[in-house]
Amino acid sequence: MNKRSLQKEQTREKILLAAHRLFAANGFATVNTHDISVEAEVSHGCIFVHFPTRSDLIIAVIMRFGEKIAARVHVLEEANHSLKTVLRAHVDIIKENESFYTQLLRDNTVLPREAIVQTIAIQSAVSHHIGKAAHKEIKKGKIMAIADDLLFNTWMALLHYYLTNKQLFVVSGSVMEKHGGKLLDHFMKLITIKTREA
């Protein structure tokens, strides 16, 4: 990569990071490209050199986040980690990006169609890896045989309820930090096959 391409890449990254921060803080509906250019310390026109429309920028930010989340879960599942470890990694990455993720849930209806499709792709990738880790434990008789979609949707329902009602569960700070471990333990308890004690 020559110096010019490298600079272009760095500016693109700077814009993506700035947009991610602002979407996390204020949601997708209200943040405009001018706000993002100020946050990224670039000219307003520079944004459009990299992203022709505001929608393109939103999609790129979501795609970048999606790749990160799916890659993290994928690595653990491939390394034959337990379902609980894979789910813990899922909680951790949501925790690290909690504000952004919660805004994504709240603003789902105002996102460009392409961004909604992108979130569907992300969730299917995550569900696939969770399902693969689960199948290994179903085969060993450790957890109940639950279809991939229901296993994933039940898990998501639990996490999303706490995320979207955060104000009910924490006064300040991260709801996943405070409750993520408890939710994980609870979920595992629900799906684990109890062995009769001797």
Added chain:
Amino acid sequence: MATQCIACGMPMEKSEDFAKQDTSKNYCRYCARPDGSMQNYEEKLKSLTSFIIRTQGLVQQVARESAREMMSKLPAWSGTK
């Protein structure tokens, strides 16, 4: 070796990820037919739709439309809608 499948976008990092474990191919094992050739548009649309339904339980119509839109962004199917 790390690259992305042109037909579904899956990252391909290990030889097992590639169709027939052939790292010279630009599509993944999930996008290959049993003989190793790449699935055509209709086959891929059908398998991606099934994948979305299996993983998230979406209704067929929404899953198929989403799959179609995802595919339109991928090099193997660009220009298709």
